[in-house]
Amino acid sequence: MLKVSYLGPEGSFSHLLAMERWKEGCEFLPYKTINEIFEALMKKESDLALVPIENSFGGLLYDTVDELVSRNFLRSRLRIKEEISKRIKLCILGRKGEKPQRIYSHPYPLIYMRNWLKKNLPEVEIIEVSSTAEAARLSSETPGALAIASKEASKIYNLDVLYEDRSKKPKNITSFFVIGEGKNPRSGEDKTAVVFSLKHAPGTLYRALGAFAKRKINLTRIISRPHPERRKFGEYIFFVEFEGHEDDPSVKNALKNLSLSTLYYKTLGSYQRIEL
Amino acid sequence: MLKVSYLGPEGSFSHLLAMERWKEGCEFLPYKTINEIFEALMKKESDLALVPIENSFGGLLYDTVDELVSRNFLRSRLRIKEEISKRIKLCILGRKGEKPQRIYSHPYPLIYMRNWLKKNLPEVEIIEVSSTAEAARLSSETPGALAIASKEASKIYNLDVLYEDRSKKPKNITSFFVIGEGKNPRSGEDKTAVVFSLKHAPGTLYRALGAFAKRKINLTRIISRPHPERRKFGEYIFFVEFEGHEDDPSVKNALKNLSLSTLYYKTLGSYQRIEL
Incomplete structure (x- = not known):
């Protein structure tokens, strides 16, 4: 039986969404923190994880971002499988x-x-x-x-x-990532996420982004985080999401070019955005 | 008497730092949230505000970042006056x-x-x-x-x-911004912060950062936030901090160039970093 971990306890919006997405025949496992969800995936206590990534009012969920850019995650076989967006009714x-x-x-x-x-x-x-x-x-x-x-x-x-809350506007939408093992095939409507780090010197981010700009690849998220493994101000790790699949020729080219200007670089997956 | 607002209640690290920085002859006003601190400044209930911006373990404090990129702040005469860094002993x-x-x-x-x-x-x-x-x-x-x-x-x-906690390493450092009215003169060891927004299209961030890269200006912070006034995914506002004073000729040039490729752009101030 498919085991899906989520941010609990029971009755959280993550829980409701998990039940809507996977219906019956799954085991749903609540965890207390985003960190515990990722640890459970690494230990194979669960097959998939559902984690919030962005809310249209609160912004990004940095607990999730920090797990995605952590050394343990980057060393794992885990990838982003889907992005699911859902209107939240409070x-x-x-x-x-x-x-x-x-x-x-x-x-x-x-x-x-x-x-x-x-x-x-x-x-x-x-x-x-x-x-x-x-x-x-x-x-x-x-x-x-x-x-x-x-x-x-x-x-x-x-x-x-x-x-x-029954107001139609403003819309309160939360977006979640589904995390699991393996690479997704191309769907034609994909986004791709990469993580990279740069030398701390003038122009490094500019050159890195050139890989996308020169191929007219549209960025959909760019997130910078103080480097989690080097506790110094001014060192950043970047999470960048853009339109296209990692198997698209232009994306392949861009990523090859990006890897030349970064200290570290990894693709986190290509995936579709689903609205529930 | 100078009125300094901080994140309370009494005995917070902000409070300790405020007392160390301004000593006697000041009135210290505690507020419950970062938002209330900024509102108090706008209403002139206080002259200066001390707000945390980054911790070497937890990363950036997005409550502060979001106030700095908010419409109300950008319309005000308020600027960043100082950055103060302090080792935190828990x-x-x-x-x-x-x-x-x-x-x-x-x-x-x-x-x-x-x-x-x-x-x-x-x-x-x-x-x-x-x-x-x-x-x-x-x-x-x-x-x-x-x-x-x-x-x-x-x-x-x-x-x-x-x-x-008496451990010498790892060092737990928190960095604070002092916010108040007016422009600082050049000190020779300044950093400058700007906020800008971009059209959501391929290459816009690349071109914006070119203004700094071409003049070998070193970025010290780059923070992207989902646009607070447009609740749509994919629209970002950028907070960028770099070395130099807004009156330096190369910085002046870079900012003029930046303003040509942004939808909106404002300098938040040039300031020194102080370690206490």
């Missing part, structure tokens, strides 16, 4: 009739709900926690505590839905 | 004789202390909170709760220092 959970004193939330939903909270719950203390499901779990244990979480989490943690 | 705080059950911490100290915690407190539940001082405050209210915080926070929150 709810305020709690118990009817209780006076709200605090609200638990992951930091990203707070950004989306900021104005609503200021208007409707101005006096309530905000406590940031590691996931929306953890927020619901903590809320279920504490009198007067609310949570920002999914509607489904209300059932699991025995809470009332006090408010449900 | 302690485990709690009450002697109590059995530890949970530990509160900002996420970044957890990365630095990860191995120590696995070895010495493997069974303790980890709860992430918004600052080290908030961790100490919560610990002081809860039996069996520890905190990762500064030695000074133990006095403020009446806790015992159960462990003090």
Whole structure:
């Protein structure tokens, strides 16, 4: 049976998405942190992992980015298999009739709900926690505590839905990567991700990006991180995602050219973007 | 009297650094979030703000970056005045004789202390909170709760220092920006920060960086963020920091050249790096 790991506990948006994507016949394994999800994959405790990568309000999830650029990941046979995007519908959970004193939330939903909270719950203390499901779990244990979480989490943690976001705009979308072993075939609508590091000198990033610019390859994500294995300011590792498949002749050429100007370089996979 | 805002509550590393940098004759104003610090500056509730920008273990502080690239900041007269770097010495705080059950911490100290915690407190539940001082405050209210915080926070929150990190290596350094009004004169050892956005098309970042590469200007930070005012994937805003002062002829030339290839561009200031 296919084992899929996700950011738990049960009732998180990752959990809901995993159930929607893989339906029945899978075993879903919750982990407490992104780091533990990746460790489980390395140890083959699971076959696939579903990890959040970007939210349209909070931005990138750097815990995931840092695992993708870590030495252990780059040495592994793991690759990005899919990107799945999904609209997130947030709810305020709690118990009817209780006076709200605090609200638990992951930091990203707070950004989306900021104005609503200021208007409707101005006096309530905000406590940031590691996931929306953890927020619901903590809320279920504490009198007067609310949570920002999914509607489904209300059932699991025995809470009332006090408010449900139904606004069509602005859209709150989260994008996830599916991670697993092996290379995907070309689909015709692929993106490719690479990681590289550069000598810290004038013009190195400029030359590296030239590999893509000269072939009119469109970048879809560029993320710079302080180098995780060298604790010095000014040394960066780059995660770059662009349109095309690693087997496309122009992409092959660009990557060959890129490898000449980088200290280190690895392709993380070519994959499709799916909207659920 | 000079009013300096910082990320509170009292006893945070920001607070300690503010007291070291400005000594007496200042009023220090604690705020709960980076966003509130910036709002206070805009409303002139404070003259200067001290905000963390990067930790050598946790990486960049994106709450700060997002304020620096926000429309409100870019429209203001505020600029980066100084960068201050300081070695952070972490302690485990709690009450002697109590059995530890949970530990509160900002996420970044957890990365630095990860191995120590696995070895010495493997069974303790980890709860992430918004600052080290908030961790100490919560610990002081809860039996069996520890905190990762500064030695000074133990006095403020009446806790015992159960462990003090004395390791010389690896060095845990946090870098802060001082934000205020007005342009700094040239010191000869300056860095300059700019923010820009680009058309989403092949080669735009390559051409923008060419402005620096062609003049052998060394980049010291490059940060990309999903565009905060356009909630679409693939649109980025860039924060770039490099060596030199905005009044240096080569920098002036580079910025003039940069402005030709960007949709939007603004200099955030030229400033020195100070180590305390």
